[in-house]
Amino acid sequence: MIRKLLRKVFRRPATSPHHEPALIPIEQHGIARSQLSPAARKVCSTLQEKGFKAFVVGGAVRDLLIGQTPKDYDVATSATPEEVRALFRRSRIIGRRFKIVHVMSGPETIEVSTFRASQDAESAETDEHGRVLRDNVFGNQEEDATRRDFTVNALYYDPGTETIVDYHHGVADIQQKTLRMIGDPRTRYREDPVRMLRAVRLGAKLGLSLDPAARHPIREMAPLLENVPAARLFDEMLKLLFSGHSLKCLQQLRAEGLHHGLLPLLDVIVEQPAGERFVTLALENTDERVREDKSVSPGFLFATLLWHEVLQQWERRKAAGEPSQPALFEAMDEVLDGQARKLAITRRIATDIKDIWALQPRFDKRAGKTPYRLIEQPRYRAGWDFLRLRAQAGEIPMEVVDWWDRFAHANHDARDELLLEAPPEAAPARKRRRRKRKPGARGEAPATPESA
Known part of the structure; x- marks a missing residue:
């Protein structure tokens, strides 16, 4: 209570004066309503017909301005969540911190949010670090624009008039290739530390330079990420890694001192020449697949990012006398447990990661029935792709x-020939099996995986 009272007395910002937004016509911005998805147009027209204001907002407008195709659409409106819900049969209200409405139209889901009021420290529920926990105070469009993080995300497009409403010169910032924060960057980062990660991701994705005023506090305020729930941090990390610019994003994370809150082992990985080459190839491969609209796997990518740490732990355990196979699984658990304290990697993704890692030593065995069994494994293709990356990295x-x-x-027949051509290290195992087992007996030699 004392902290909030002092903040109220000494730090309460002055109320921003009202100012008219720039109304940018289609002749200047070039976005026709036909470029929007049918679902987004329908949501806006339905709300407007009922007397509410409704605009396509944020990333979709930004992407259209720079010539990219939006992956999803958000709508901002003067209607409350309950009023929006009443207008659309296929809709639902979601959210705790911010109540929003998901409107389903065919295969699309449009996220509809109500204009929110300007926020100050004493009106919002925050934690001891200033991070906003809950705030559902509704306001007008100007206040809603001020609440948004970056100027390029505070653009409102009216499909009815094909006009962009711009309160914070976001269109000009896009033209000048600048990513600028709305309001005081330090305050905005305290409200939501994830904005620091979002700044890195958007800058890399859009080819925008982060405004010095927004960049300067990041290194100092990076520890605030410690207070962000692990699940939310993991979601933001996935967005960053699958942005189509993951390599540039991770390089920028390191430059800004943010990587310690995401992948604590990243420094260890990239400081090893072989590890850096491996990670770079993996990120380049992921970026290429995203840009070609191909499927990508979180499990595969995290397996590549953490592999060399597993490799190091595995070799250390074997050198200490532990059996190879148990040593590998102990190393896998140790590395993933270290990440779990920062990133809430789901159980399903963790299972995929372990499956890929566990297959690697089995590729060393090219004799007997082992190859036949291996290619029947459900994760064989992912394991082979991982093996190819290892080879490409040398x-x-x-x-x-x-x-x-x-x-x-x-x-x-060709497989039999390939087994006969197996390298010398596999031949003794095949001969021993023939001497020790009766003809036709099935079995597999004890696993002795070796890592290159």
């Missing part, structure tokens, strides 16, 4: 990758 010979590719696509 960790293992590319010959190993080529052999498995030929074996997987060969007929039965």
